[in-house]
Amino acid sequence: MRIIIERSNLLKSLAHVHRVVERRNTIPILSNVLLKTEDGALRLKATDLDLEITESVAATGEQEGATTVPAHLLYDIVRKLPDGAEVKLSTNADGNQMTVSSGRSNFRLQCLPESDFPDITAGTLSHAFTIKAAELARLIDRTHFAISTEETRYYLNGIFLHTIEADGDLKLRAVATDGHRLARAEMAAPAGSEGMPGIIIPRKTVGELQKLLSDGEDDAAIEVELSDAKLRVTIGPVVLTSKLIDGTFPDYQRVIPQNNDKALTLDRQSFSAAVDRVSTISSERGRAVKLAVSDSQLTLTVNSPDSGTATEELAVGYDSDDIEIGFNARYLLDITAQLTGDEAVFMLADAGSPTLIKDGGDDATLYVLMPMRV
Numbered sequence: 001m002r003i004i005i006e007r008s009n010l011l012k013s014l015a016h017v018h019r020v021v022e023r024r025n026t027i028p029i030l031s032n033v034l035l036k037t038e039d040g041a042l043r044l045k046a047t048d049l050d051l052e053i054t055e056s057v058a059a060t061g062e063q064e065g066a067t068t069v070p071a072h073l074l075y076d077i078v079r080k081l082p083d084g085a086e087v088k089l090s091t092n093a094d095g096n097q098m099t100v101s102s103g104r105s106n107f108r109l110q111c112l113p114e115s116d117f118p119d120i121t122a123g124t125l126s127h128a129f130t131i132k133a134a135e136l137a138r139l140i141d142r143t144h145f146a147i148s149t150e151e152t153r154y155y156l157n158g159i160f161l162h163t164i165e166a167d168g169d170l171k172l173r174a175v176a177t178d179g180h181r182l183a184r185a186e187m188a189a190p191a192g193s194e195g196m197p198g199i200i201i202p203r204k205t206v207g208e209l210q211k212l213l214s215d216g217e218d219d220a221a222i223e224v225e226l227s228d229a230k231l232r233v234t235i236g237p238v239v240l241t242s243k244l245i246d247g248t249f250p251d252y253q254r255v256i257p258q259n260n261d262k263a264l265t266l267d268r269q270s271f272s273a274a275v276d277r278v279s280t281i282s283s284e285r286g287r288a289v290k291l292a293v294s295d296s297q298l299t300l301t302v303n304s305p306d307s308g309t310a311t312e313e314l315a316v317g318y319d320s321d322d323i324e325i326g327f328n329a330r331y332l333l334d335i336t337a338q339l340t341g342d343e344a345v346f347m348l349a350d351a352g353s354p355t356l357i358k359d360g361g362d363d364a365t366l367y368v369l370m371p372m373r374v
Helices: 009-016 071-080 133-141 151-156 203-215 267-283 330-340
Strands: 002-006 032-038 042-046 051-058 060-063 066-072 084-091 095-101 105-110 127-132 156-165 168-176 183-186 199-202 221-226 228-237 239-245 260-267 288-294 295-306 310-313 321-327 343-348 355-359 364-371
Touching: 009 032, 009 042, 009 051, 009 071, 009 084, 009 156, 009 239, 032 071, 042 267, 051 203, 066 071, 066 105, 066 364, 071 095, 071 105, 133 156, 133 183, 133 203, 133 221, 133 355, 151 199, 151 203, 151 221, 156 203, 183 330, 199 203, 199 239, 203 228, 203 239, 267 288, 267 295, 267 330, 267 343, 330 364
Parallel strands: none
Antiparallel strands: 002 060, 002 084, 032 042, 032 066, 042 051, 051 239, 084 095, 095 105, 127 221, 156 168, 156 199, 168 183, 183 364, 221 228, 228 239, 260 343, 288 295, 288 321, 295 310, 343 355, 355 364
């Protein structure tokens, strides 16, 4: 193969695909990116056997062909070439080496044959729908922080995406939980999503989707295809194919409190800053912060046996019985970081029951947070 391509175009595509490649691999071919020329374009593909990303980019092809080269090495080389440069990629007659040349720079890389490169074929995908990039990004952004990192409960290691009937309308809903907190975001179900299986999108796939969506236009149309085992998302020239988590997501509806009647309304930014300040006294970010609410005043307290005590008071909206409740400071900060409105509403029951947190600027999201003993 022999092609010429603009450095900026090649770098952008390599940035998308090389992230999938693990730094350490026991299977050498998985460290490589597949490069294939066809119809005046260069097609790049990388995989870790669970997740695959392909992208096509315009190139001037002098001779068609295909090979695989170390992904991170090629990315680093192209990244260090000067802006505006043209890059020439060519393989030798044996196909075991590829020359990367630009200006006075020349690199010779070892290749592995294209025939060894794995393909996680998507198979039959039963459902397909189109969604705006901004809508898919919102579902992911509002929930991803609550994905569990506990490998033993592998079915919580992703976002549960499903359709559900709510208030007489069909919704597309994303849910994530780690057992301590739960995040739920929803939108009107797009045409074609009716009857789709509930799927659990793995954490790594969620992270790659976030990055790909942030690179594109908010109003771009994203094509989503899925079955109960695979997911394929097409974002412009990029196609992401992923295996799904094979497990049953728990009945999250049971943990969303329905009868919390004590409404605490507070300024989101002031509250977040106050939690951040008082939790400084603690060496562990997971230390509990106590919220004591009386009349229209909230007192935040953190006690550290090593460092001392911190308190801060805030004016809030509250007209129920006095209550004291403790929360993990880091979890409070994570949730308030997702809120978009100026106000946050905490629906409380008692010191031992889950609290419902609503976003004053977004009715389509809600959060549940388990209390801590203080």
